[in-house]
Amino acid sequence: MHQLIREMFHKAFGSSPDAHDSAVLKIPQNKIAFTTDSFVVRPLFFPGGDIGSLSIHGTVNDLAMSGAEPLWLTASFIIEEGLPMETLWKIVSSMARAAESAKVKIVTGDTKVVERGHGDGIYINTAGVGVLHHDLHIHPHSVRAGDIILLSGDVGRHGMAVMSSRESLEFETTIQSDSAPVAAPVLDLLKAGLNLHCLRDCTRGGLITTLNEIASSANLSFEIHESAIPIQPEVQGACEMLGLDPFYVANEGAFVIFVAEKEAKLALEILKSHIQTAQACQIGQVLEDGVAPVLIKNTLGTRRIAPVLSGEQLPRIC
């Protein structure tokens, strides 16, 4: 079986992720970003993606959020006995396609097999290394009062796509995950010389959890305009049916960008020129101070506090 898996990986990735050796890599910069994520999403396939493409996009995007150019990935698999080889091949092929489109190379990896009943088909871990071509400190600590908050696109799609698929919910239109690599627009923002203060993808806990994390870390308050946040009508509908708030539902492509007010227009133009971030918009601003980390202003001008949810978030979403 190990032999079979090795051959499959060799065919898909052009290198054997089961090799004992480390990959030796020549890096063009002396500052790197290094990250990892494990993926346990259930079901393995959902509208708009699968555990394979997700495992590539997740790590590529984590690197992009540091302002790094993603270069190399490792891929490590924990496979439950009985996983059909056809399923594994579909996942591995999807990873290879996702890696190619994100312009990263899977350079090494590992495979472990566990007995039936000790896994859930497959768990994937990817780690990534990227290089930084700039000296910006892209971090919540660089966020300043007056900064404009941009959002790269509509929210709530990934979580609802997985949930609908898991619970076999039928809506008029199938909700597609927003899972996509977003390094290209981020690198374009940096190439234009924009002084990005902070970037973060709105994954676990969705947009509002992400904003709360940044606000707490920056020790500042954000005012968000509810009507400015794009949500697809079918996502809104599905959330209403299930009693979920789309602002707290996980995304896998949507991210927030903090820039000085004078740079917001150019940043938006650049984002809109990329297909992944064509719907980018301004959703709010960083306040001098405030009563709570995140305030949401509705169309009537009323403001409410948007806290971190303390209850259970959707499990096994990535």
Added chain:
Amino acid sequence: MHQLIREMFHKAFGSSPDAHDSAVLKIPQNKIAFTTDSFVVRPLFFPGGDIGSLSIHGTVNDLAMSGAEPLWLTASFIIEEGLPMETLWKIVSSMARAAESAKVKIVTGDTKVVERGHGDGIYINTAGVGVLHHDLHIHPHSVRAGDIILLSGDVGRHGMAVMSSRESLEFETTIQSDSAPVAAPVLDLLKAGLNLHCLRDCTRGGLITTLNEIASSANLSFEIHESAIPIQPEVQGACEMLGLDPFYVANEGAFVIFVAEKEAKLALEILKSHIQTAQACQIGQVLEDGVAPVLIKNTLGTRRIAPVLSGEQLPRIC
């Protein structure tokens, strides 16, 4: 629970491996080694180690086998609901201690929780980045006929320690795993200017499988002296009881070194000066050509072919 885990990791590693961001790292060289391994060992604790220390040693040693100085690790956890927090803390503390003694820093990480019955307590993935301070091509392709084959210490201990513990076998003396970081002796060999041709740890499939892999890749034959390979008597005894060949049992510290004949003496001296490799010895030589990749010569001078085992190896050993 996520909050609790985050705090635990922060306390153990001094940084939160659950941070969304990548770690940004300044590297002192322009050539890096990058590797990953997932760990699914069962039981989680065994004589001489646990899944935590193993996950550090495994990745540190993979980097060392490329001749890299291990610097940074990521740690990613898939935790089964119901794992006692005390167990998690023991594992995480063991990782922190292992990382400290191996002089690596855990810079970022990730945690996923799966439902009861969809894991096995805990699975750990570590990825590692190290830097190369030399221009050697440490690889089977650099092995030459006439090279001396050195072994860093006795074999068979890790696999037998895990097996004995899993099957609750009692021997007169408890067999301790050889799990240990071996970067320090390797870096010393390089510092002495030795032209190392190939290094490889004898993990999955043990010493003979490792030698077969290198021989096949190098397209050469190795002659190994059976009596030169150190094995602890209790490991030999346990293997006889279970019908296993210690030369095929997994190790987590033992590794082989290929050097030119004129450099073997100095290499051995350096290895012997380190506690992890104090038992290092010469076990064989690379032949001009041969009838099989690996030949074992016994004390009577008879040679037999030592093939790759085609059957099932011990499962869940790392």
